[in-house]
Each structure stands twice: as structure tokens, then as C-alpha cells.
Amino acid sequence: MFNSRLMTSYFPVLKSRASEDWKTMSAEKNTKQRSLSLKRPLTPKKQIIQSKQDTPPKVTEKSESVQEVVDLISDSEDEGTPPKRQNVTLPREAPVYIEDEEDLDLFRTPKTRDSPQVSQNTTQSSDDFKQTVSPVNLSSQSAESIVCNVSPSDMIWVSPKTPSKSPKTPSKSPSTPSSRPKYFSPTKKRSITKKSPVKRKLSLPFSSSQGSSSENKPDDKTFFLLDIVQKFLGTESLKCLLDEESQTLLNHFVFLENVGMRLVCRLYWYQHRWYNADEVVKITVVDDLQEIIKSLVDCGFIILSKSEGKSIMELDEYLKILKKPVIDEICKKLKIKITNKKSAIESLKSFCKQAPISNFFTKEKTTNRTRVMDLLQSTAGICYKLSDLARTTLNSLYVLMYLGMDFNIIREKKLELMLLHDKTKAETFPVSKDMVVDNASVVFQDKDEFYRYLQAYRLYEDYVIKSDENDANESCAAIIRQAYKLYQEIDDKQMQRYQSLPVWLRRYTAALAYIKIMADGVQVLKRLNSDEHLFAIEILDLLISQTKFRTHKKALWYVEKSLILQRYLKNCEKSARVLIEGFESDMPEQLKDALRPRARLLANQKNIELDETLRDDLRRWAATHEILEASLPCAHIKKQPMDNLNMRGKLKFKEHTPNGKAILSVENACLLHYISNGDFTHGEHWEGSIAVTIFTLLFFDIIYTPPRGVTGVFLTPYQRYPLDMFCESFYTNRKEAIDERLRFIEEGTLEDVLEMMKKCWDERPESELSDIRRKSQGMEWESVSQVTSCLSPRGAAALCGRLARNYAYCHSGFPDLTLWNIHTNKVKFLEVKSDSDKPSIKQLQWLQYLLDNGIDAGFCYVGAKTTRCKARASDPDNLP
Incomplete structure (x- = not known):
């Protein structure tokens, strides 16, 4: 039954509670509106510092006319209760950083200015404020709620923490093919990507102050040149080996300014061509270029492109130094259509050969070359080049002062790099720097002898360059004939002087250079006609008859002569007599071993006309002191090699290793076999x-x-x-x-x-x-x-x-593999061969020598048909 009295007493209570709920909701609404007003405007990005339990504070920056709110919520207070506010305006000072520590001070107020700003509600200073707000311990369970009014200019900026590791730059997709060209390296037996040239750092300023600081002292490369110049001028025994002009030029070099020395040094090692003023400035920083150039021209180090008002540069030389935009502009003036620099150069050369339209009126027979040359000359300006005298002098000086070093380093212009490596201990030499060494005066007695050596080796360099070119047999043959003629022109006095030198110093004679050209040229002459074959025989007769140069190659010369006589000139009898002559000579027995395979082959060949007496003599000489492959211990490992469709490179074998399947060479396959069997604990493919x-x-x-x-x-x-x-x-x-x-x-x-x-x-x-x-x-x-x-x-x-x-x-010739067992102190040296490989004479000699001295050694044949060769031991069970 409904109780009206209870209802009368209930509604006042309900009304009172509703009134209290309405007040609470109004307070929350006002707080929410105030918070929303503080959040406007939305940009720029704001930051709020809010303290939570067990978490470090988070600081957020605000835009103009925005107050900063710091709420430290206590668990003991109601969420709806408005927090007590304290309005404080922080002084404008340097940014303050909040550190992530266990005990964290919310604010580290910087030093107060002379006239700090204070709000109307509070005149409390920063120090008072720090006393009011105690440091907050993040581990505590309660805190106060504080609201601070902060002007936009007095923001507390928080520097973001620098990450310990820099973010990784996304790498290029591996599937993207490289756009750079590649070439096949015969040394590394694989394709090599050509390296892009190092770009100059254009961001670095080239100011005169930088150049002046380095002018006081020459750089390393210039110092290397200056050092050998001073050593040359200070050694009387060396000064007589260069002519007077070169000595005068080197005397002038010592008194040049450091900038001038640096420029001469760079121009020598750089490409031999003309350089315009902009390129010279890039080579070396110089304040007054004209003054430096004038001193170098007066001393004879540099020549100018203009001589007596006329240019001495050719069309190709101008086109080589000018950049593409400049050439495009010249073509535009001449109304020549182009697409790239190569077509522009070809079009300009073609335009130079054409006759101008003015010839129709003047009846003259001229071309456009003069007009083009005038444009190129005015555009390029005055150009500079190292004089021929300076280049020849420095080249002779480097050869003279670094005699004894590998000449390829100088020829390939790697001398400065080698000297820098030696200075920085990147690549050092075993000869002590404190040891007193001899100089070139022990080799050359006068300048004529030294210049004959230089001339001969320049000819040898030309031959090496030509031999690397395709279809250059005729050019090489011309150089070989020239070397043959020059060798015969050496008079008896010069030859006696060469032969009086120790064996190790004869390499620095003109005679040896000519002999190297002729010896290497025999292979070139074999590829030409029959007249050249006869000339090859003449060369081999000359090489065999002399007894002072490269005598360790004499056995090979006998073999080559015998081969040419039989194969190309079809004279088997002379071929056999040449081999017998070699056996009867005073060569060491180990050199005669190179004659024995050829003698045995010629004696047993049935399709040639050869007297039986000569055959018997060849067999007798071939059997004397002969080392047979079949007489040496061997092992056979039956393995099927991988398909070699390209027919290039060594055979490969697919093997199971502890790390999975692997593709191995024949040496590594043999190594894996012996290590897996447990006969040896270690093994390496070291060769010699x-x-x-x-x-x-x-x-x-x-x-x-x-x-x-x-x-x-x-x-x-x-x-x-x-x-x-x-x-x-x-x-x-x-x-x-x-x-x-x-x-x-x-x-x-x-x-x-x-x-x-x-x-x-x-x-x-x-x-x-x-x-x-x-x-x-x-x-x-x-x-x-x-x-x-x-x-x-x-x-x-x-x-x-x-x-x-x-x-x-x-x-050379030492066995391929070295195997050893650290437990049994057993060691073995193995020469590894595949199905079609044949050992050299030196390899046979090394194996025989090791066996004679009680060292275990032998052959290891790896392949599918290892016993096919008749020269090998056919018994697979004949283990070494």
C-alpha cells in the first residue's frame, strides 16, 4: 500500500540531493569549459605536463596566450573537487630541461631578471614558489594539484632526448639492378662494378685564408718531390747523370714558392694535357695566380697556350678541356644542332672542314676552322701545361732516385700513394730506413748510359701497351724489329760495360730491355706469316748464343726454337738437333728438365720423318734424371664435378659440410675429404x-x-x-x-x-x-x-x-695443400689435380725433393675420370 507520508518525507531529501548533484555537475561543467578554453587554439602543437604514479612527467609546449596546467591528483580528494590554484608567472630566461631521475624537481627556475613579471593575484617570487612547491617523489602515493599561469613567452621548453642509436637509413632494394657498368677482372675471376669517381666536396669553402695557412709548409706529396730534388742536388755522384738543362731546372725548383712547387708536382702526376685558369685554381689554392704562373713560365716549368699572340693549342685540345655547356653555347652561336657532347665534338670537327659561304663571293679556298678556333680560344682563355722539359726531367729524376723499386709503381703513377702508405704505416717495407743504401751511381757511369737505359725501357713500355691491344700483332712486330736492330748496334765497349756489372744490376741496362722485348715477342711472331717465323728463329739464335742476360730462360728458348722448326717450318731433323744441343749445353740439370717432355714427344711421334738415331738420342736424354708423374705417390677421389657450361674457370664440386651444402673448388673438396676422414686435424690451401x-x-x-x-x-x-x-x-x-x-x-x-x-x-x-x-x-x-x-x-x-x-x-711450384695433425705431429703436402690438369716441371721437382728428404708429399686427383691420363698412376688404392 502506497505510503503518502513516506513520499512527503522522501521528496525533500531527493530535492536536496538533486540540488547537490546539480551543483557538482555545474562545477564539473565549469572546469570542463575552463579546460576547453585552455586548449584553444589547437595549433601549434601543445604540451601538457601531467604527473602520474610511477611515470615521469610529460611536458608539452603551448602557443601564445596559453596557460600551463600542472595537475598533481591526490587519491584522497574527489575528482570533481576543483583544485586549488596558484597563479605564478615565470620569468623569461633560457630553456629549462627536466631530467628523468628518481627524485625529480618539477621546475628549475633560472636566474631571475632585473625586472621580473609578476601576476596581479600573486607577487610571490620564484624562490618563494620553490619553497611552496616541494620536490615530488615519483614513488609517493599522493601529491598536490597546482595550476600555474605561464605566459607564452615564459614557456618551459624541453629538449627531446637524443636517441642512443641513430635511425638506420632505408637501404636500396636488393632487387634493383645496379646502373653502374661492370667489367670482368682476370685477377679476381669475377665481374667487378666500376667505382664512381670521388666527388669533390663543394660545400667546403675555398678561401684565401685556407690557402695561406697551408702555404707556410708544403704538403706531403710536394715534400716527397722536394726531398728527392734536394738529395739529388746534394749528391755529386748523381748530378753527372742528368744533363745541364735538367740540373738548372731542378735548381730553380728549390727556390720556388710552396704554391708553385705544389702546382708543378700536381701537373706532373695529373693527366698530361692543357688546363685553363679555373682548373689550375682547383688544383692549388693561390691568391695571385698570375704571379705564380709568371715565375713558373720564366723558370721553364710551364708553357702558355698563347705564344707571340698566336695559340699553339689544337682543336682536339680545346675540346678536351671545355665542358659540355660551353661547347653547347659555341654550337648555338654557329647554329649547329647537337644532342650530346660527343655529337657536338663531331659536328664541330665537320663544320671546321666545311667552306664558309663567303668563299662564293671572295673566290677563296678557306674553311670555317679559323672561326671555330677563334671562338674556342676566346672562350677557354689562356691555358697552361707542364713543359716537356719539366716532365722529362721529373720522370728521369724519379727513375734515378727510386732505382731498385718496382718500376710499375712509377709507370702506373702510384708512387705518391705508396709513399703516403709508408708514412702512415699502412704498407711498410722491410728495409730499415736507418740502413745506408747505395744509389744509381753504382749502375750508371755517365749520363749517356742512363739515357740509353731510359730510351730502351720507354720502348719496352710501348711494346707492353701495344701487346695488350687487340689486333696489334703488326705494331708489336715493328717494335720487335726495332729492338733487334738496336741490340745489334750496341758496340763492344758498351757491351763489355754491361757484362762487367753484377748479375743483379744488369736489369738496368739497355741490352736487357731489348732482350726482354725480343724474348716476349717470339709468341707474337709465331702468329704471323712464315717470314716472321724465320725472324723468330734468328731472335732465338741470338738469345741462346749470349750468356750474360736472362740465362735462366735458356731452356725455354731451346724448346721454342724446336717447336717453331717442327710445327711451322716443317723441319723435324733440325728440331731434334736443337733439343740435343740443349741437353749437351752447360745448363743446370733442373733447367734441362724442361726439355725432356718435348724430346719424348718428338721421339715417339710416328707421323714425322725423323732418323732413328735421333729418336734414340732423344729417348736417352729424356730418360736421364727424369721425374715421372706415375712414379710419385698419389690418391684418387672419385667425385662428379658440377656442369661447367661456360667452359671457363676451374671445376666446382657440390659437397655436404657441417654448415650445409657448399660449392667448393677442387682444392677445397680434397681438403674436406682428408679432414672428414680424420687423418688430419687441420689443413689449408696455402700453396707456396x-x-x-x-x-x-x-x-x-x-x-x-x-x-x-x-x-x-x-x-x-x-x-x-x-x-x-x-x-x-x-x-x-x-x-x-x-x-x-x-x-x-x-x-x-x-x-x-x-x-x-x-x-x-x-x-x-x-x-x-x-x-x-x-x-x-x-x-x-x-x-x-x-x-x-x-x-x-x-x-x-x-x-x-x-x-x-x-x-x-x-x-714457385710448391704443392697446393698443407695438411697436419697436431696429435700425431704428421704433416703432408699434396698437389691437387682435376681430370685434365697436368703438373708442371717445378711441381714434379718439389714433390720429388720433399720425398727425398723424408717429408710426406704426393698427388691427389679429384674428378670422375682421374685415371684417364696415362702419365698418372692408375691404381686408385695407391694412397700416399
């Missing part, structure tokens, strides 16, 4: 690197110390080897020291040998250019010491003895 490394470690001091009483072994500190290293004189010049060291190694203990090797390994820098292989070349000390331990001192002495007695011949 291990032998020369052990030899160099044990004989380093003997190699790089000048022998007593011998001159001309070291001519410059920038030598990788002593000059007699690759001739028989290396052993004869150091016979006593080498024999004593070999006795010490053979009779000493393993600990003494390893200690000597370890000392040299640690003392020599890793960047040194010697025969000590390092980690970058796949060899570490641990491996070297283990192989030496397995060899024993006696084996190491045998290995080093053959290299020391004839390093030039024996440093």
Missing part, C-alpha cells in the same frame, strides 16, 4: 705461402742485411726484396751465413727454432710488404708454429735449404 713464410722468418736478418763486400743490393729503402734475391748470386753472396743458419736449424731443438720464428713474427709489423704471410692472407702464428713442429727442425732445414740456394727458381 707456408714455405716462403717459414724461410723468411728464419732468414729475415740474412735476407735484409747487405752482404759484406757486395754493392748494389739495396738502392732504396722502398724495396720489397734485395736486388739479388731472384738470381743465383743470392746464395753465393751469403753462402757462409746461410750454411751456418741451416746447420743451426738442423742441429738445434724445436724450441730454439720456434723461438727464433716467434721473435721475428712479433718484431715485424703486420703491414710489412714481405714474404711473411699474415692473418689478412689466411695465415696465423698458431698454424705456422704447428706446421713447423710437425716438420721438425730437420724438415724445416730441408725446406729452407732449397729456397736459399735458388730462390728465383724454387719459390
Whole structure:
């Protein structure tokens, strides 16, 4: 039943509660409106600093006429209760940063200005405000709610935290093909992408202040040139090797300003062509270009494009230095339509050959060349080039002062790079800089002899360049005939002078340069007609008859002569007699081994007319001291190689390795086979690197110390080897020291040998250019010491003895693989061959020498048909 009395008492209570709810809602609405008013305008982006539990404060920036609100909400207060406000205007100062720390001060007020702004409601200073607002501990559970009025200019800016790692730049999609051209590298046996030229940093200012700071001291490249000029002028024995003009020019060079020296040095190493004023300024920063150029012209270092008012430059030289926009502008003036620079050059050359329309009226026979040359001359301005005298003088100076160094470095213009690498210890040389070395005066006795050497080697360079070109056999043949003629023109006095030099210094004679051209040219003459074949025989007769130059090649010359007589001139009898003549000569027996395969082939060939007596003589000489491949131990590994459709490069084998399937070379497939069988614990494809490394470690001091009483072994500190290293004189010049060291190694203990090797390994820098292989070349000390331990001192002495007695011949041909077992101290050297490979004479000699000295060695044939070759041992079970 409805109770009206209860209803009468209930409605006042309900009304009272509704009134309270309405007041609360009004307060929330006002607060919400105030918050919305604070959020306008929406741009720029605002920031709000709000403290939450267990989270660092977040600071947000506001735009103009916006107040900053800091709410510290307490759990003990109702959410609808309006917070108590304190209006404070912060002074305008430098930005304040809030750090993320455990105890965080909300505000670090900067130093107050002289006239700080204070709001009307509060005159409290910043210091008072800091006392009122205590630091907030983020770990506490309660906080106060504070609202601060902050003017837009007094914002607290928060610097964003710099990330510890920079964001990665998105890389180019790997599927996108490269637009740069590629070329096939015969050395690396793969396609190489051509490197883009390094762009000059145009952002760097080229001001006169920068140039003036570097003018006080020459740069490294200029210093290198200045150093050898001063050494040359200070050595009387060298000054007589250059003519008077060159000496005068070098005397002027010393007194040039540093900027002038730098310009001469750059022009020499740069491309030999004309340079305009803008390019000269780019080469070297100079305040007064005309003054520097005038001094260089007066001294004879530089020539100008204008001489007596006329230009000495040709059309091609102008077109080479002008950029495409300039050439386009010239073509536009001449009303020539073009598409690119190449077409523009061709159009200009064609336009020069055409007759102008004025010839129709003047009846003259002229062309447009004069008009074009005038345009090019006015556009390019005065150009500069290094004079021929300066270039010839500097070239002769570099050859003279760096004699003994690899000449390819100078020819390829890598000398400055080499010197910089040596200075920065990136690539050093084993010759001590403190050691007193000889100079070129021990080789050349006068300037005529030196200039004859330069002339001969310029001819050799021309031959090398021509031989690399396609269809250049006729050009090479002309150079070969010229070298043959010049060699015969050498008089007896000059030849006696050349022959009186030590063997290792004869390389710096004109006679040797001509012999190198003729010896290399035999292969070119074989590709030409029969007249050239007869000329090749004449050259080989000359080479065989002389006994002072490149005698280690004499066996190969006999073989070539025999081959040409049989194959090209169809004279088998003379071919056989040439081989017999070689066997009967005084050549060393190891050189005669190169004649034996040819003699056996000629004696057993049935389709030629050859006397039986000559056949028997050839068989007898071929069987003497012959090393047969079938007589050496071998192993056969049956594996099917991958398809080689291109028929280029070595065979590859697909193998299962612990890391999965892999494609391996024939050497690595053999290596995997032996390691997997457990016969050996380690193995590497080092070839001769291990032998020369052990030899160099044990004989380093003997190699790089000048022998007593011998001159001309070291001519410059920038030598990788002593000059007699690759001739028989290396052993004869150091016979006593080498024999004593070999006795010490053979009779000493393993600990003494390893200690000597370890000392040299640690003392020599890793960047040194010697025969000590390092980690970058796949060899570490641990491996070297283990192989030496397995060899024993006696084996190491045998290995080093053959290299020391004839390093030039024996440093190549060593077996491919080195296998060793650290538990059993067993070591093996294997020469790996595929189905169609044949060993060289040097490889057979090395295997026989190792076996004769008790060192395990042999062949390993890998392939599907390893027994097809008759020269091999056919028994697959004949394991080494």
C-alpha cells in the first residue's frame, strides 16, 4: 500500500540531493569549459605536463596566450573537487630541461631578471614558489594539484632526448639492378662494378685564408718531390747523370714558392694535357695566380697556350678541356644542332672542314676552322701545361732516385700513394730506413748510359701497351724489329760495360730491355706469316748464343726454337738437333728438365720423318734424371664435378659440410675429404705461402742485411726484396751465413727454432710488404708454429735449404695443400689435380725433393675420370 507520508518525507531529501548533484555537475561543467578554453587554439602543437604514479612527467609546449596546467591528483580528494590554484608567472630566461631521475624537481627556475613579471593575484617570487612547491617523489602515493599561469613567452621548453642509436637509413632494394657498368677482372675471376669517381666536396669553402695557412709548409706529396730534388742536388755522384738543362731546372725548383712547387708536382702526376685558369685554381689554392704562373713560365716549368699572340693549342685540345655547356653555347652561336657532347665534338670537327659561304663571293679556298678556333680560344682563355722539359726531367729524376723499386709503381703513377702508405704505416717495407743504401751511381757511369737505359725501357713500355691491344700483332712486330736492330748496334765497349756489372744490376741496362722485348715477342711472331717465323728463329739464335742476360730462360728458348722448326717450318731433323744441343749445353740439370717432355714427344711421334738415331738420342736424354708423374705417390677421389657450361674457370664440386651444402673448388673438396676422414686435424690451401713464410722468418736478418763486400743490393729503402734475391748470386753472396743458419736449424731443438720464428713474427709489423704471410692472407702464428713442429727442425732445414740456394727458381711450384695433425705431429703436402690438369716441371721437382728428404708429399686427383691420363698412376688404392 502506497505510503503518502513516506513520499512527503522522501521528496525533500531527493530535492536536496538533486540540488547537490546539480551543483557538482555545474562545477564539473565549469572546469570542463575552463579546460576547453585552455586548449584553444589547437595549433601549434601543445604540451601538457601531467604527473602520474610511477611515470615521469610529460611536458608539452603551448602557443601564445596559453596557460600551463600542472595537475598533481591526490587519491584522497574527489575528482570533481576543483583544485586549488596558484597563479605564478615565470620569468623569461633560457630553456629549462627536466631530467628523468628518481627524485625529480618539477621546475628549475633560472636566474631571475632585473625586472621580473609578476601576476596581479600573486607577487610571490620564484624562490618563494620553490619553497611552496616541494620536490615530488615519483614513488609517493599522493601529491598536490597546482595550476600555474605561464605566459607564452615564459614557456618551459624541453629538449627531446637524443636517441642512443641513430635511425638506420632505408637501404636500396636488393632487387634493383645496379646502373653502374661492370667489367670482368682476370685477377679476381669475377665481374667487378666500376667505382664512381670521388666527388669533390663543394660545400667546403675555398678561401684565401685556407690557402695561406697551408702555404707556410708544403704538403706531403710536394715534400716527397722536394726531398728527392734536394738529395739529388746534394749528391755529386748523381748530378753527372742528368744533363745541364735538367740540373738548372731542378735548381730553380728549390727556390720556388710552396704554391708553385705544389702546382708543378700536381701537373706532373695529373693527366698530361692543357688546363685553363679555373682548373689550375682547383688544383692549388693561390691568391695571385698570375704571379705564380709568371715565375713558373720564366723558370721553364710551364708553357702558355698563347705564344707571340698566336695559340699553339689544337682543336682536339680545346675540346678536351671545355665542358659540355660551353661547347653547347659555341654550337648555338654557329647554329649547329647537337644532342650530346660527343655529337657536338663531331659536328664541330665537320663544320671546321666545311667552306664558309663567303668563299662564293671572295673566290677563296678557306674553311670555317679559323672561326671555330677563334671562338674556342676566346672562350677557354689562356691555358697552361707542364713543359716537356719539366716532365722529362721529373720522370728521369724519379727513375734515378727510386732505382731498385718496382718500376710499375712509377709507370702506373702510384708512387705518391705508396709513399703516403709508408708514412702512415699502412704498407711498410722491410728495409730499415736507418740502413745506408747505395744509389744509381753504382749502375750508371755517365749520363749517356742512363739515357740509353731510359730510351730502351720507354720502348719496352710501348711494346707492353701495344701487346695488350687487340689486333696489334703488326705494331708489336715493328717494335720487335726495332729492338733487334738496336741490340745489334750496341758496340763492344758498351757491351763489355754491361757484362762487367753484377748479375743483379744488369736489369738496368739497355741490352736487357731489348732482350726482354725480343724474348716476349717470339709468341707474337709465331702468329704471323712464315717470314716472321724465320725472324723468330734468328731472335732465338741470338738469345741462346749470349750468356750474360736472362740465362735462366735458356731452356725455354731451346724448346721454342724446336717447336717453331717442327710445327711451322716443317723441319723435324733440325728440331731434334736443337733439343740435343740443349741437353749437351752447360745448363743446370733442373733447367734441362724442361726439355725432356718435348724430346719424348718428338721421339715417339710416328707421323714425322725423323732418323732413328735421333729418336734414340732423344729417348736417352729424356730418360736421364727424369721425374715421372706415375712414379710419385698419389690418391684418387672419385667425385662428379658440377656442369661447367661456360667452359671457363676451374671445376666446382657440390659437397655436404657441417654448415650445409657448399660449392667448393677442387682444392677445397680434397681438403674436406682428408679432414672428414680424420687423418688430419687441420689443413689449408696455402700453396707456396707456408714455405716462403717459414724461410723468411728464419732468414729475415740474412735476407735484409747487405752482404759484406757486395754493392748494389739495396738502392732504396722502398724495396720489397734485395736486388739479388731472384738470381743465383743470392746464395753465393751469403753462402757462409746461410750454411751456418741451416746447420743451426738442423742441429738445434724445436724450441730454439720456434723461438727464433716467434721473435721475428712479433718484431715485424703486420703491414710489412714481405714474404711473411699474415692473418689478412689466411695465415696465423698458431698454424705456422704447428706446421713447423710437425716438420721438425730437420724438415724445416730441408725446406729452407732449397729456397736459399735458388730462390728465383724454387719459390714457385710448391704443392697446393698443407695438411697436419697436431696429435700425431704428421704433416703432408699434396698437389691437387682435376681430370685434365697436368703438373708442371717445378711441381714434379718439389714433390720429388720433399720425398727425398723424408717429408710426406704426393698427388691427389679429384674428378670422375682421374685415371684417364696415362702419365698418372692408375691404381686408385695407391694412397700416399
